[in-house]
Amino acid sequence: MLTGSIYFNVPQGTSMHFERCPIPEVILCTPKLHTDARGYFMESFRQDALDAFLGFAINFCQDNESQSRYGVVRGLHYQQAPYAQTKLVRVLHGRILDVAVDLRQEASTFGQHVAVVLDAQNKQQLLIPKGFAHGFAVLSSTAVVAYKSDAYYAPKAERGVYYGDTQLNINWQLPVDTHQLSSKDQAWPSLAEAEVFDSNTSLYR
Ligand SMILES: Cc1cn([C@H]2C[C@H](O)[C@@H](COP(=O)(O)OP(=O)(O)O[C@H]3O[C@@H](C)C(=O)[C@@H](O)[C@H]3O)O2)c(=O)[nH]c1=O
Numbered sequence: 055m056l057t058g059s060i061y062f063n064v065p066q067g068t069s070m071h072f073e074r075c076p077i078p079e080v081i082l083c084t085p086k087l088h089t090d091a092r093g094y095f096m097e098s099f100r101q102d103a104l105d106a107f108l109g110f111a112i113n114f115c116q117d118n119e120s121q122s123r124y125g126v127v128r129g130l131h132y133q134q135a136p137y138a139q140t141k142l143v144r145v146l147h148g149r150i151l152d153v154a155v156d157l158r159q160e161a162s163t164f165g166q167h168v169a170v171v172l173d174a175q176n177k178q179q180l181l182i183p184k185g186f187a188h189g190f191a192v193l194s195s196t197a198v199v200a201y202k203s204d205a206y207y208a209p210k211a212e213r214g215v216y217y218g219d220t221q222l223n224i225n226w227q228l229p230v231d232t233h234q235l236s237s238k239d240q241a242w243p244s245l246a247e248a249e250v251f252d253s254n255t256s257l258y259r
Pocket residue numbers: 118120128129130131132141188189190206207236
């Protein structure tokens with residue numbers, strides 16, 4: 055499924071594996087695990103490695119954490135420009151299906167999505183760029199999800215797309231009768247009615 059893999063070693067000897075997903079701006083990151091008799095150590099984030107891979111800097115300013123039960127679906131969320139957010143998502147406990155939906159109006163992949171299982175064992179992280187909606191479904195009994203963002207929470211700019219929109223065709227990997235959503239998330243518009251990202255809006259410059 056994934057293409058464009060590169061193993062990038064930063065000068066200090068630490069490492070992070072980056073893979074471009076089928077929508078190439080979405081990136082799967084796998085930290086290198088150092089295991090020994092005590093357990094393991096890993097660098098969960100390196101600004102220099104990520105910047106070098108991307109070729110530009112992302113300056114994260116907010117860290118978030120949420121805990122959810124099996125069947126919970128949070129999303130699909132984004133903030134409109136100029137409050138758009140890049141998110142770097144990982145799972146501290148449990149397992150989720152993490153989903154990024156392309157909302158860049160002029161992109162060839164507009165309306166398409168990437169869905170990746172992230173869990174506390176694989177320790178993988180998903181980088182979701184500006185211009186995408188984000189959501190996740192909890193596949194384990196509980197899950198603790200942590201993520202960075204590069205723009206502060208701006209409630210007035212908060213937008214969403216209905217997670218079950220048939221046009222999106224997302225397989226949430228959960229029986230439908232187990233889905234639990236906030237009232238806010240049940241009321242988001244379909245993709246056809248959502249405020250998407252204007253191609254004239256430069257999200258990263
Ligand atoms: C997102 C956010 C929420 N809040 C508050 C608002 C509200 O009272 C409470 C719960 O908010 P929500 O119901 O929006 O939380 P949640 O549904 O977990 O929202 C999150 O979903 C995932 C999928 C994302 O991608 C995130 O960017 C964020 O939108 O926390 C903050 O104070 N700061 C924040 O950054």
